[in-house]
Amino acid sequence: MSFQHVPVATVADALAALKRHGEGGKVYAGGVALSILMKSRIFRPGVLIDIARVKELSFIEGTPDGGLRIGAATVHRAIETSPLVRERFPLLTEVFHNVATVRIRNQGTIGGNLCFAEPASDPPAALLVLEARMKARRADGTERVIPAGEFWTGYYECALGPDELLTEIAVDPLPPGFRTACTRFTTRSKEDKPCISISAAVAAEPDGRTCRQARIGLGGVEAIFRRLGAVEEGLRGKALTREAIDSVLAGALGDLDPLTDIRASDAYRRQVTPVFIRRTIEKALGRSS
Numbered sequence: 001m002s003f004q005h006v007p008v009a010t011v012a013d014a015l016a017a018l019k020r021h022g023e024g025g026k027v028y029a030g031g032v033a034l035s036i037l038m039k040s041r042i043f044r045p046g047v048l049i050d051i052a053r054v055k056e057l058s059f060i061e062g063t064p065d066g067g068l069r070i071g072a073a074t075v076h077r078a079i080e081t082s083p084l085v086r087e088r089f090p091l092l093t094e095v096f097h098n099v100a101t102v103r104i105r106n107q108g109t110i111g112g113n114l115c116f117a118e119p120a121s122d123p124p125a126a127l128l129v130l131e132a133r134m135k136a137r138r139a140d141g142t143e144r145v146i147p148a149g150e151f152w153t154g155y156y157e158c159a160l161g162p163d164e165l166l167t168e169i170a171v172d173p174l175p176p177g178f179r180t181a182c183t184r185f186t187t188r189s190k191e192d193k194p195c196i197s198i199s200a201a202v203a204a205e206p207d208g209r210t211c212r213q214a215r216i217g218l219g220g221v222e223a224i225f226r227r228l229g230a231v232e233e234g235l236r237g238k239a240l241t242r243e244a245i246d247s248v249l250a251g252a253l254g255d256l257d258p259l260t261d262i263r264a265s266d267a268y269r270r271q272v273t274p275v276f277i278r279r280t281i282e283k284a285l286g287r288s289s
């Protein structure tokens with residue numbers, strides 16, 4: 001297989017290369033996903049624009065309001081082990097700790113994970129719950145911000161155009177009172193990609209027993225990651241008991257459209273997804289965010 005490898009050192013160089021090579025150019029970050037596609041000849045690259053050494057895309061920074069900015073080429077392991085991330089968003093520490101193996105976490109980047117948009121991924125559900133914003137730059141230098149809720153558009157599809165580079169992911173602190181948790185369920189091995197990956201943020205009323213607000217992000221189950229709006233609405237004002245949560249889930253997941261793949265059938269996913277959502281909510285209630 002012959003292709004051109006174009007290592008770039010700056011965002012400006014990456015954008016210039018995207019402009020120069022048009023549809024023939026492909027951003028290459030950690031290469032975890034792309035190299036597998038290339039080896040299996042599913043993807044035959046023309047030009048690989050290698051951003052792995054672009055320092056300005058690899059950073060984790062706190063914002064004065066308690067939020068975070070993460071560069072798109074930051075590897076999973078850097079996020080997993082960052083004391084700042086642990087202090088501000090323990091949900092992200094847990095989610096990135098769960099991704100694959102240390103070897104893959106040292107190579108794969110947050111941007112590659114989000115742009116690849118593989119349904120069997122963990123970070124998207126958490127970033128939906130945190131209402132992250134994805135910053136992208138076009139080859140012409142213009143910039144746009146895409147809310148997490150609009151970033152994933154289809155099966156292995158995201159909102160970026162072929163001339164766009166994801167540059168950073170920003171999250172604001174959750175409003176006071178939210179507690180967070182994630183759960184992942186694998187059907188083949190612990191390190192496998194998730195069959196189901198759920199993140200939740202739940203805030204209780206001062207009585208500690210009634211749901212004030214819940215945010216539930218779903219990954220692994222359907223073709224596109226999404227927040228479960230009907231479940232979130234259903235939980236509002238309800239008691240946070242097992243029975244009440246199960247009752248809401250029984251009525252609010254009618255639009256679930258699970259995948260059938262090597263990890264599970266649609267029927268299996270339909271049956272177990274509510275159990276894992278309830279467990280994630282219970283886990284969140286047992287610890288502070």
Ligand SMILES: Cc1cc2nc3c(=O)[nH]c(=O)nc-3n(C[C@H](O)[C@H](O)[C@H](O)COP(=O)(O)OP(=O)(O)OC[C@H]3O[C@@H](n4cnc5c(N)ncnc54)[C@H](O)[C@@H]3O)c2cc1C
Nearest residue numbers: 029030031032033034100108109111112113115121122166
């Ligand atoms: C064995 C194995 C187990 C795994 N287990 C898990 C798991 O448990 N949970 C999980 O969530 N994931 C898992 N993954 C997936 C892995 O996390 C992702 O494949 C990886 O993060 C992709 O990142 P990358 O930097 O290697 O992307 P690359 O392979 O370099 O790129 C992937 C795609 O993203 C595009 N891209 C990359 N960066 C940018 C950017 N900045 N702007 C625009 N486009 C960009 C590329 O053009 C390409 O289309 C696993 C993968 C393997 C191989």
